[in-house]
Amino acid sequence: MSQASQFSLLGKRRFLPFFITQSLGAFNDNLFKQSLILAILYKLAIDGDRSIWINLCALLFILPFFLFSALAGQFGEKYPKDALIRLIKLAEIGIMAIGAIGFLSNHLALMLLALFAMGTHSALFGPVKYSILPQALHEQELVGGNGLVEMGTFLAILAGTIGAGVMMSSTHYAPVVACAVVLVAALGYLSSQWIPRASAASPQMKLEWNIFTQSWATLRLGLGQTPAVSRSIVGNSWFWFVGAIYLTQIPAYAKDWLHGDETVVTLVLTLFSVGIALGSLLCERLSGHKVEIGLVPFGSFGLTLFGLLWWWHSGDVPPAATPHDWLALLGMSEAWWVLLAIVGLGVFGGFYIVPLYALIQSRTPEQERSRVIAANNILNALFMVVSAIVTIVLLTLVELTIPQLFLVVSLLNIGVNAYIFRIVPEFTMRFMIWLLSHSMYRVEHRDLQQIPEEGAALLVCNHVSFVDALLIGGAVRRPIRFVMYYKIYQLPVLNFVFRTAGAIPIAGRNEDPETYERAFKQIAAYLADGELVCIFPEGKLTTDGEIDEFKGGLSRIIEQTPVPVIPLALQGLWGSFFSRDPAKGFFRRLWSRVTLVAGSAIPVEAAQPALLRERVSQLRGNLR
Template sequence: MNTAVADTAPAAAPHAHPNQFALLGQRRFAPFFWTQFLGAANDNLFKFAFTVMVTYQLQVGWLPPAMAGLVIGALFILPFLLFSATSGQLADKFEKRTLIRFVKWLEIAIMALAAAGFFLPNIPILLACTFLMGLHSTLFGPVKFAYLPQHLSERELTGGNGMVEMGTFVAILLGNVAGGLIIAVPQVGPHWVGVSCIVLAIAGRLSAQWIPLSPATDPGLRINWNPFTETWRNLKLAHGNVVVFRSLLGISWMWFFGAVFLSQFPSFAKEVLHGNEQVASLLLVVFSVGIGAGSLACEMLSRRHVDIGLVPLGAIGMTVFSVDLYFAARGLPPSAALTLSQFVAQPAHWRVMADLGLLSFFAGLYSVPMYALIQLRAQPTHRARIIAANNILNALFMIASSLIAGALLSAGFTIPQVFLFVGIANALVAAYIFLLVPEYLLRFTAWMATHVVYRFRVRGEEHIPTEGPAILACNHVSFVDAVLLMAASPRPIYFVMDHRIFRVPVLGWLFRLAKAIPIAPQKDDPAVYEAAFARAAQVLRDGDLLAIFPEGGITRDGKLQPFKGGIMKVLEAARAEGVEPPVVPMALTNLWGSFFSRVEQGGAMVRPFRRGFFSRVGLNVGAPLPAAQADPALLQAKVGHLLAE
């Protein structure tokens, strides 16, 4: 067997490794990870060393020190605006391993030119290399995020993205630190920077040699070389999928949010915290560690699924700790410039660092599920172009963040007030996005139910289809059964539910938000009855998951009730639409007697803690049954067997 081709499989055994760190031992991920890690480190070593050199070591009349960082940053971002659309097309059209290797050869050539710029020294050459390194990153971006879903399963995608996000911020941190230290070496600092950049570029190319084959997803694509028309086309393409497009906006907002903090660290450290350059570096370290920790935590908190329920949680944390950072920083007394040891010796500064670390931790929780969702939901043939649209929006939002932060400071805002403004704006933007895309709120509700109200364990989750239509048939024990099924599934589920449950406060609103399908007995409301089956058939025709509770109502004694014939009518309606969906039996366990279920001596939701805190509940999922075999009696027997496990 051709091992390169074999390695392109999305993951033959998604349960074979215990956590995301095990991916670093696998060829389908490790060479790619180190390639992107070394590229990000090289970008930042070069940019920071160049910035320090023109700020402290060289006197350039036409590039004053106060403008150096702004000019270098703008030159690096400019290619994202100009060439992202083209790079997205290239990543969809061509095999990705070949593209990555080409980009790494380009990096070696750029760094060789940059080394000449450092040795001479020659500022115009280094400015040109800044633009070219931006071009290098622009070409690599769509390839990077389109590569992951080709090699990782749905259950690995969150962890893989978390590793990449963590690696990127660690690389940024190490690159900045190394760049600052090396350029500061007397006489030979610029020379060593040039050599270091070449060494990192060569190491990146060597690691790219082991990246497995990644076939083109749209080899017949005709390249549109006009960046302006293609940029507009990419944005329209992304807008075609509402969930994906709103996620692009959400990620771009995160870059806006983060750019405000990163750009203000030097001034914040000096003017507000009264610290020296080492304190500014400490803030960068805390921020990077927080992002990395939050990114890595996503896999554990999402049970190795793409769980966008973490996104609202992340948004809440970003706002809470941004606002608290304002209160922590505004009352600090003035003092002489503090060294690093003097700064950390004061207890008030630990609150500042805790706020900074926690807001960045929650930013990691916020961003990683969004990246994974885009990769999972974007059409494979257009995936890289969707990522390119994301890069364009990111660049625009980062530019906007600089302009808005500058305008606020010019208007007399203090830096803590800018942080407060951004924290409040984050709450408003997040609320707007979540109301436009209710799936985020639904998933958040499901995440809270399974992590705060219950301790929820799923067995047999590999039987829940990750693509294509299917019917999920489950016993009905409580008023939150649908919420628990939502938490177990990596995909949205449409529920057929008793019309009376829509009258329950809060839960009714939640199920309407989830676009649940109300059904009434035929004798009570024939129109609602027939409409429910028509809508169910449409859901299956569209390739989505449909969940039903064949008992027809919540159990009153905790035992499994006889399954009614509604499942057969759903299958008949689906066949009329040309669909033969498999039926997946499911059993919710240990829910009877909990707050949201009935009890033998009373109704539901009357004693909040009658089972204590974090009571254990579970979901057992059985192997799918072909539609032809799924009669009510067999399904009831299957669910009964799952209940007994």
């Protein structure tokens, strides 16, 4: 079934007003913060070390995420999210009015107060921002919607940073910045008026106003979710740890290692932001419109690879009598590897972060979603603070260079994600399935909406190759418990995937009676729990490409646990490397087109082996 592009969401009222509102908010955050930093550095009369004030700005902006995220998570569940967004955006106008007065009067204290208030605004907006998406979007739109949000956020951050530089270069910078921040806040409030109603998840919730006890309780709630969700939160925060280190060092790196001027800083920031935007958008296509956490190991691999590439080629750009501008740098072949590494980091960062956000949203109970995202925000802030401390220690006490810092971060990325993937092997399993279906085969799907979104069902399919289960598991959104011949279940490498997926090994009744009986007990237990179970009723791989007789074990399953039966058919696998075709070869039919077709459900009373074989044969047609 064809799926609409994620860009079609930009034409829908349930997404576009929210997208504009959150993008304007991210733009205004960075426009004001960067303008304040530049004012401290170049415009205001300040005695003493200006770097202290710059660090204070960073602290004032991030502190509210520690203080108010837990409260924001409660608000996001007790009150309608659309009303909360409008209230937060109305407050932004007042905050920016205070900041504007600060700029017009050169009053640093007012500017810092507005900066702290904008941090509070962002802390309150974050849980609502991510918890509203599952309410506004269909399941198949969640990855695409998250990709657009991440794209909009990073491009807005970039635009705000560049816009601040342009405005602050003006002689009359104060009125320009003052008018801009108030205008953008007003536009954000106006766009929020068109956000459709998003009802409260837990209107009966009693608010806990003690921010310290509630912050601890919120963190425990987030990290106490299922391992997939809790480790996704850790992985998400690790991304911000890594990103904060790279983004913080870009100005100094551009000056000392690329020997560039201010335009080179802008070029590097642009490439990094565009890379993340591109990676975020590609997630939808690579994931097949579903939450595909198999992209997370792929993204982690890219973060390490391009981080190492950045370190390796640092120092290639020769110094000059005067700093290079961005055009001169682009004309130097020595800089291309560094610039490629920066874009690659951004792209694979998008592959890493978007599925994690989508998983947290889709697998968290609705009545806890805002608080879980609040826990994620608290942990993000903590990781960013730790990243600043680690950076100071490594650069000043250990006396590493900036490229050596990038090397350490890249190696740490291997260790952190190895821990996450070991605790939650589903990430690795899904990556292997995703890699198979995007390397050796081009997998297409037809009529998979016949498979129910919830509730038990028995899937029956023809058995063509050793990787049938992987291809079906990668195509269907819901987890599937596969029943397979125990010798295939025990195959090296694939056994890890099958065990992680909860596959059920089965043997012939005369071959291993104990395994045979245990398999039927497991099947009945899974179906009783409302899960999907898939069997290959032929009992063995086809040796000639044709569909063999369906065995009687199928009837025993539905007699024990009567559930709807969904026929499936795989087309195009015969002759591939993993089939038993005598003429197969590794390169024969490499990247061949494989299709998984689903038929309509068959009632239990009609689900006889002969009829099911006939339905599967009809679905497969003449394409073996």
